Amino acid sequence: MGSEQVVIRRAGDSDAVEMADVWLRSFTTALPTVQLLHDDVEVREWFTRVVVPAHESWVAVTDVRVVGLLVLGRSELEQLYLDPQWRGRGIGDQLMHLAKRQRPDGLRLWTFQVNGPARRFYERHGFVAVEWTDGHRNEENEPDIRYIWGPVK
Template sequence: MAEVWLRSFAAALPAVRRAHNDDEVRNWFSHVVVPQYETWVAVGGGSVVGLLVLDKGTELEQLYLDPSWRGQGLGDRFMSLAKRQRPQGLELWTFQVNKPARRFYERHGFIAVERTDGLRNEEREPDIRYIWRP
C-alpha cells in the first residue's frame, strides 16, 4: 500500500512538499493505517495497484491509484465501495492544486465546503474539504 501511495503522490503532486520520507510513510502504513483503519486494496498482476482507507466515521482517509492504473475505472469502483460502506455520507480533504482529484470527487457528487491556507496540514499546502451526502 505504501509503495502505491508513494508512486501516486509523486506523480500527482510533484510540487507538493512531502512531510515524511519514504521509510516514515511505510512505517505509518504498517503501524497506523493497516491496524487502525478499514483498508481495501486492488490487486493487478500480483501487486497492489490501488488503495482505499476509511476511518470508523465518515472520513475517506486515502484513495490512491498506481499511476499506470489511472483512467481505467478503478477509482470509480473504489468510490462506489466507499459509498456502500458509508451510506450516511463521506468527507475528505484534498490539496487545492490536485485538480484531477477535485474533478474526480466533484464528479462523484462531493461538494467543496471549506478551503484553507494549509497551515493545519503537515505539508503546509492549501487544501479543500469535500462532503458527500446521499
C-alpha cells in the same frame, strides 16, 4: 499490465508496504509541487503500524501486486490512491462506489487545492466543496479543500 484482472478486497497486514509504495508513487506523480515531508521508510512504517491496523482498508490487486487503495475512517475518506500506471481504468470509480456503500450516511475528505484531477474526480462523484483553507492545519502547509458527500453530520 494490459488486460490483467483487478480484484478489490479488504487489506491485510501483508498489504501495508505495497499500499505505501502505491501511495508514494501516486503522491509524487500527482503532486510534484507539494513537499513530501516523510521519507519512504517512514511512509511504509505509517501504513504498517497505523493505517492498516487502525482503519478500514481496501486494496485493488492484480495477480501480482497492489494497484490501488482505499482507507476509510468513521465518516472520513482518509486515502484513495491509484498507481499512476493504473489511472483511467475505472478502478478509482470502483473504490469510490465501495466507499459510498460502506458509508451510506455520508463521507468527507480533504484534498490539496493544486490537485486538479482529484478535485474533478470527487466532484464527478457528487462531493461538494465546503471549505477552503490556506493549509495551516496540514503538515505540508499546502492550501486544501474540504469536500462532503451525502448527509454527513
